[in-house]
Amino acid sequence: EPEVTQTPSHQVTQMGQEVILRCVPISNHLYFYWYRQILGQKVEFLVSFYNNEISEKSEIFDDQFSVERPDGSNFTLKIRSTKLEDSAMYFCASSRKGPIFGGEAFFGQGTRLTVV
Amino acid sequence: AQSVTQPDIHITVSEGASLELRCNYSYGATPYLFWYVQSPGQGLQLLLKYFSGDTLVQGIKGFEAEFKRSQSSFNLRKPSVHWSDAAEYFCAVGAGDDMRFGAGTRLTVKP
Numbered sequence: 001e002p003e004v005t006q007t008p009s010h011q012v013t014q015m016g017q018e019v020i021l022r023c024v025p026i027s028n029h030l031y032f033y034w035y036r037q038i039l040g041q042k043v044e045f046l047v048s049f050y051n052n053e054i055s056e057k058s059e060i061f062d063d064q065f066s067v068e069r070p071d072g073s074n075f076t077l078k079i080r081s082t083k084l085e086d087s088a089m090y091f092c093a094s095s096r097k098g099p100i101f102g103g104e105a106f107f108g109q110g111t112r113l114t115v116v
Numbered sequence: 117a118q119s120v121t122q123p124d125i126h127i128t129v130s131e132g133a134s135l136e137l138r139c140n141y142s143y144g145a146t147p148y149l150f151w152y153v154q155s156p157g158q159g160l161q162l163l164l165k166y167f168s169g170d171t172l173v174q175g176i177k178g179f180e181a182e183f184k185r186s187q188s189s190f191n192l193r194k195p196s197v198h199w200s201d202a203a204e205y206f207c208a209v210g211a212g213d214d215m216r217f218g219a220g221t222r223l224t225v226k227p
Contacts, residue, residue, distance in 0.1 A: 103210070
């Protein structure tokens, strides 16, 4: 069964450092998403990506964040200068259709980011 | 903008008992509604979804949900809970190109 894969599963970084979280979405999917979940809190939408550009982003997704689809298979989230409050579980998701068309999002297992 | 409210932060039920998890949404148009489950240390798995048509939706693992437009609700139900159902449950509403999640309800199952 196809699945979304995320690497690494756990990343520890020093405050102020740049991190790149990697995701390989399901191959025939067209919509890609990043969500984060701070420990014990709700899952929060960060950004959606379609047709090689950001289609929507939340207020959390500020200038420190960027996304890229560098090739036909990877979808990355970059945090330029990490802060302690960026520590969270980051989930990548993909769907064949957008939510407005009833597209079901498939989620990866997540990358736990710890900023020290 | 769309939003989702899950009024119950934590629910405890006995194994074999019935379960209902509440979800209320706010959205100006016809919503697309989802229930996801997150087991400890795992990602999110889709249980079921509602787009249109029959307001009672069947999902995996014996779960069902009923869409009630008049109450802006999409409650998740299961007639008999199993110990393996202990997890965090998230209701979500899809609109535009994003999906917004509720705060989640943690389900504990007593033996």
